[in-house]
Amino acid sequence: MALLEITDLSVHYGRVRAVHEVSLTVAEGEIVTLIGANGAGKTTTMRALSGLQPVSSGRIHFDGEDITHLRADLRVIRGISQAPEGRGIFPGMSVRDNLDMGAYARRDRHLTRAADLERVFTLFPRLKERSRQAGGTLSGGEQQMLTIGRALMARPRLLLLDEPSMGLAPMLIGQIFEILQEINEQGTTILLVEQNAHRALSVADRAYILETGSIVATGTGSALLDDPSVRAAYLGVA
Amino acid sequence: MNIDFLIDNFADLSVTGLAQGAIYALVALGYTLVYGVLRLINFAHSEVFVTGTFATILTLRGIGIGPDDPVPSLLMVLLTLVLASIVAALSSGAVALLVERVAYRPLRRRNAPPLVFLISAVGASLVLMEIYALFLGRDNVRVGNLIKPRTQFTVFGADVTNRQILIVVSAVLMMVVLDSFISRTRLGRGVRAVSQNPDAAALMGVNKDRVIALTFLLGGLMAGVAAVLYDLNFGVTKFSAGFLIGLKAFTAAVLGGIGNLRGALLGGLLLGLAENWGQALLGSAWRDVIAFVFLIVVLMFRPTGILGESLGRARV
Amino acid sequence: MTGFVDRLRLADEQRAAFAAWPRRWWAGLPRPVRLGALVAFAAFLVALPILQPPVLTTTGTDFTGVLFTVGVYCLCALGLNIVVGLAGLLDLGYIGFFAVGAYSVAVFGSPQSKLATEYPWLVCIPIAIAISMVSGAILGGPTLRLRGDYLAIVTLGFGEIVRLTAVNSEVLGAAAGIPEVPRPPGERADGTRLFTIVDVTPFYWLVLALIFLVVLAGANLERSRVGRAWVAIREDEDVAQLMGVPTFRFKLWAFAMGAAVGGLSGALFASRQTFINPESFPVQTSLMFLAAVVIGGAGNKFGVVLGAVIVAYLPERLRSIDDGLLVVWYVSLVLGLATYLLLRRRGPRDGPRTYLRLGVVAGILAALPPLLLAMPEVFGSRGEIGQLRYLMFGLALIVMSVFRPQGLIPSRRRAIELEDRAKEVEPGATS
Ligand SMILES: Nc1ncnc2c1ncn2[C@@H]1O[C@H](COP(=O)(O)OP(=O)(O)OP(=O)(O)O)[C@@H](O)[C@H]1O
Ligand SMILES: [Mg+2]
Numbered sequence: 009m010a011l012l013e014i015t016d017l018s019v020h021y022g023r024v025r026a027v028h029e030v031s032l033t034v035a036e037g038e039i040v041t042l043i044g045a046n047g048a049g050k051t052t053t054m055r056a057l058s059g060l061q062p063v064s065s066g067r068i069h070f071d072g073e074d075i076t077h078l079r080a081d082l083r084v085i086r087g088i089s090q091a092p093e094g095r096g097i098f099p100g101m102s103v104r105d106n107l108d109m110g111a112y113a114r115r116d117r118h119l120t121r122a123a124d125l126e127r128v129f130t131l132f133p134r135l136k137e138r139s140r141q142a143g144g145t146l147s148g149g150e151q152q153m154l155t156i157g158r159a160l161m162a163r164p165r166l167l168l169l170d171e172p173s174m175g176l177a178p179m180l181i182g183q184i185f186e187i188l189q190e191i192n193e194q195g196t197t198i199l200l201v202e203q204n205a206h207r208a209l210s211v212a213d214r215a216y217i218l219e220t221g222s223i224v225a226t227g228t229g230s231a232l233l234d235d236p237s238v239r240a241a242y243l244g245v246a
Numbered sequence: 247m248n249i250d251f252l253i254d255n256f257a258d259l260s261v262t263g264l265a266q267g268a269i270y271a272l273v274a275l276g277y278t279l280v281y282g283v284l285r286l287i288n289f290a291h292s293e294v295f296v297t298g299t300f301a302t303i304l305t306l307r308g309i310g311i312g313p314d315d316p317v318p319s320l321l322m323v324l325l326t327l328v329l330a331s332i333v334a335a336l337s338s339g340a341v342a343l344l345v346e347r348v349a350y351r352p353l354r355r356r357n358a359p360p361l362v363f364l365i366s367a368v369g370a371s372l373v374l375m376e377i378y379a380l381f382l383g384r385d386n387v388r389v390g391n392l393i394k395p396r397t398q399f400t401v402f403g404a405d406v407t408n409r410q411i412l413i414v415v416s417a418v419l420m421m422v423v424l425d426s427f428i429s430r431t432r433l434g435r436g437v438r439a440v441s442q443n444p445d446a447a448a449l450m451g452v453n454k455d456r457v458i459a460l461t462f463l464l465g466g467l468m469a470g471v472a473a474v475l476y477d478l479n480f481g482v483t484k485f486s487a488g489f490l491i492g493l494k495a496f497t498a499a500v501l502g503g504i505g506n507l508r509g510a511l512l513g514g515l516l517l518g519l520a521e522n523w524g525q526a527l528l529g530s531a532w533r534d535v536i537a538f539v540f541l542i543v544v545l546m547f548r549p550t551g552i553l554g555e556s557l558g559r560a561r562v
Numbered sequence: 563m564t565g566f567v568d569r570l571r572l573a574d575e576q577r578a579a580f581a582a583w584p585r586r587w588w589a590g591l592p593r594p595v596r597l598g599a600l601v602a603f604a605a606f607l608v609a610l611p612i613l614q615p616p617v618l619t620t621t622g623t624d625f626t627g628v629l630f631t632v633g634v635y636c637l638c639a640l641g642l643n644i645v646v647g648l649a650g651l652l653d654l655g656y657i658g659f660f661a662v663g664a665y666s667v668a669v670f671g672s673p674q675s676k677l678a679t680e681y682p683w684l685v686c687i688p689i690a691i692a693i694s695m696v697s698g699a700i701l702g703g704p705t706l707r708l709r710g711d712y713l714a715i716v717t718l719g720f721g722e723i724v725r726l727t728a729v730n731s732e733v734l735g736a737a738a739g740i741p742e743v744p745r746p747p748g749e750r751a752d753g754t755r756l757f758t759i760v761d762v763t764p765f766y767w768l769v770l771a772l773i774f775l776v777v778l779a780g781a782n783l784e785r786s787r788v789g790r791a792w793v794a795i796r797e798d799e800d801v802a803q804l805m806g807v808p809t810f811r812f813k814l815w816a817f818a819m820g821a822a823v824g825g826l827s828g829a830l831f832a833s834r835q836t837f838i839n840p841e842s843f844p845v846q847t848s849l850m851f852l853a854a855v856v857i858g859g860a861g862n863k864f865g866v867v868l869g870a871v872i873v874a875y876l877p878e879r880l881r882s883i884d885d886g887l888l889v890v891w892y893v894s895l896v897l898g899l900a901t902y903l904l905l906r907r908r909g910p911r912d913g914p915r916t917y918l919r920l921g922v923v924a925g926i927l928a929a930l931p932p933l934l935l936a937m938p939e940v941f942g943s944r945g946e947i948g949q950l951r952y953l954m955f956g957l958a959l960i961v962m963s964v965f966r967p968q969g970l971i972p973s974r975r976r977a978i979e980l981e982d983r984a985k986e987v988e989p990g991a992t993s
Binding site: 021064 | 985988989
Binding site: 058084099112 | 432435436438439442443445446447448449450451452453454
């Protein structure tokens with residue numbers, strides 16, 4: 009059974025429809041990516057998954073449990089953690105406190121904190137250098153690393169990443185994707201939203217393409233990479 | 247204008263002002279805490295405070311200290327004060343929680359616009375006030391003698407009494423406790439997280455409802471202690487006493503930077519000073535008007551307060 | 563479970579359709595009939611002091627006096643509605659503007675005033691309106707740029723500060739007040755003055771005429787460019803600003819206009835009283851004005867007028883009432899409440915729990931007045947029912963905010979806004 013199963017999910021902002029009858033699944037251990045142009049509804053889907061945005065219709069199941077109307081904090085306890093898009097950090101807290109917030113919902117945080125911090129600092133040495141600095145004073149790229157690191161601190165079963173490569177230098181993007189694969193190999197299931205379709209498709213087991221709120225194509229990462237219409241629309245290759 | 251009077255009594259006025267300011271500051275914390283997480287002003291906070299002033303008096307009566315009784319022995323006074331503080335803090339805290347449950351939470355459930363929250367809180371404030379008026383009367387209620395003000399030492403020619411020392415020390419102590427609770431405990435971090443970025447806080451597994459209730463409770467506890475100090479300092483209370491104290495505490499909160507815990511202390515003390523200096527200049531009849539004019543001036547020239555609003559910045 | 567909720571929802575939609583029938587029925591009547599009904603109703607209102615109809619007439623207090631007070635409340639509710647209902651700003655110091663208007667007439671018109679200008683009434687009224695308006699602009703200037711709740715607290719303070727200033731100022735008569743406030747001009751056929759202390763009826767007619775004017779002006783205002791700007795600001799100030807609406811200027815306009823109407827009401831009140839002192843302007847009255855607007859339906863002219871009638875008239879009527887009538891009143895109130903709760907339009911996420919809560923609230927509301935009245939040590943007699951009024955209307959503010967923020971007769975536009983917002987609730991919020 010799939011770890012995450014979304015059926016016919018629709019989301020509205022007031023009277024505006026942002027996501028329309030989207031269905032997708034993520035199996036345990038997979039990396040699945042969701043790609044689409046600006047405004048396609050990717051962030052909206054992620055917010056609905058984490059419980060920040062109400063769902064107008066459809067169902068979300070996690071590990072067999074219906075979580076469609078579950079409170080956001082309870083979803084974190086179930087094992088869903090998200091690194092949100094943009095500046096999702098706590099600006100007034102130090103980098104270290106931000107990371108500690110990632111483990112807020114874990115009962116065993118006292119036992120795992122040191123090791124998890126070490127792991128994040130190994131993945132992102134920049135954060136270690138700045139661990140006492142206030143989150144709000146980090147550069148955009150550093151904040152991006154902080155949100156990813158913070159999500160890892162929760163040791164999630166399902167990691168939701170909303171455009172982790174946004175605002176990062178190309179070299180760093182390469183590193184981030186390597187890190188994601190590494191995390192995945194260590195047992196974390198990943199749902200990845202990306203603009204950077206080429207990279208995303210190359211690391212993903214499977215992919216969905218979202219266009220104005222609806223899924224228009226799905227397949228394995230490599231199949232979509234080879235699909236001529238996808239190449240034309242999302243990879244900028246004729 | 248009576249400048250000579252102000253100059254002659256400057257030190258005395260300042261000491262009195264600091265003691266009153268400390269009380270304003272404690273009440274201001276309630277506004278600041280709730281504002282920090284909800285971005286709303288808890289209008290009923292003034293009545294949460296009044297709850298404490300009556301709880302204190304009821305405690306005294308329960309022990310058997312009437313308004314005209316002589317000052318009891320020191321040990322008795324200390325015990326009474328501790329007991330009264332606990333009772334007042336708990337009553338105020340409970341009423342604050344009740345206000346949150348009845349007047350705020352149902353509205354959050356339907357994502358009501360801020361205007362509706364304000365109206366519902368105004369209603370809660372009116373209801374509490376009238377309940378006190380019904381059961382405890384509409385007249386001044388006298389507290390009783392617990393501390394006979396006695397000069398302990400003199401600074402710059404100002405007599406500092408034991409009562410003033412007690413008030414300032416307790417207020418500062420409460421603030422230190424609150425400050426370390428917010429910055430050191432897990433729940434405290436939850437409060438900071440929600441106030442800095444509510445969505446991200448939810449993504450960390452922070453239960454927003456619990457954090458919001460907690461801030462109401464903390465504000466209530468502080469107001470309860472402030473109420474004991476108020477009773478000691480002024481000796482009387484009234485069902486409508488919250489109105490002016492609330493206005494002043496709010497002014498203090500805005501002056502220091504609303505949402506900012508340390509700002510509340512600074513704002514409270516400054517307002518206490520300004521009020522006492524001002525009334526020396528203009529006459530005591532104008533004292534409450536001074537605080538209000540002060541508020542308008544602050545809003546005009548520095549609406550984010552002296553230390554800045556918390557919004558994303560350092561403290562809560 | 564889902565089936566049960568769906569059935570509830572279906573039933574709810576039918577009820578909602580049923581509850582909307584008065585409006586449709588009225589709109590469906592032929593135009594002459596509607597016009598005739600309105601004229602008849604207006605004539606009835608004008609004739610009220612002469613008719614003194616049996617059930618409506620207050621027995622303990624002078625009925626015409628009560629009618630005048632209700633009229634002043636209506637005027638205030640209409641003025642406050644511009645601020646709260648149309649522009650969405652919370653003004654808690656409306657009594658302050660009311661007092662400014664009253665004092666303006668007294669200071670400029672009374673021969674006893676220190677100013678001794680002794681302007682006639684017709685000159686005093688525009689002065690009173692202008693001064694209230696300016697005081698609104700002065701107060702609104704620094705605060706309207708800030709958050710909405712700052713405005714609320716500043717205005718609340720203002721209401722009390724006006725009173726304190728009056729207490730402390732010799733020019734304003736200090737605590738003693740100012741007597742001999744001028745009265746409107748006009749003579750009867752026999753040459754005696756029309757507006758006297760003894761006969762309130764002309765004052766009542768005057769206020770009725772002013773209500774009519776303000777309603778007309780308000781209707782035009784709502785349809786104008788200004789009115790549309792207010793709606794935009796109320797719905798989302800940031801968006802309005804982005805679309806190029808000069809939000810500050812429009813908010814200031816709303817605030818100043820509300821203040822002007824408040825000043826006018828206060829001026830009328832002072833002329834009728836002929837004597838004012840600071841005690842005439844308690845802070846809580848601001849909250850009663852607010853209760854009128856909220857209970858009636860912020861944004862809807864007829865709603866707020868109904869609200870004002872409820873807030874100003876009901877307590878007066880209940881003040882002196884015999885037991886039989888009290889029971890009738892009370893039972894119909896409870897029945898009305900119950901019917902209303904059954905007919906109310908429900909939010910998208912209401913479930914059985916909501917009904918439970920509703921039941922509890924209705925139960926408490928229903929039980930409260932008899933409980934309180936049954937305590938003789940608190941209420942020596944039922945004559946003190948007036949003491950309960952702040953409590954009752956405070957409760958009403960909470961209950962309305964929680965269950966029917968759009969008011970009894972809602973503005974359709976606002977009702978839709980509120981419903982749309984309710985759909986944006988975060989998941990898990992009903993648990
Ligand atoms: N708070 C909001 N209110 C109204 N409409 C919104 C809101 N947030 C997003 N939308 C609309 O919903 C649609 C989907 O937005 P969403 O943020 O999910 O896109 P996205 O796929 O994440 O885009 P991007 O790649 O630019 O991040 C857009 O048309 C957007 O304008
Ligand atoms: Mg996005």
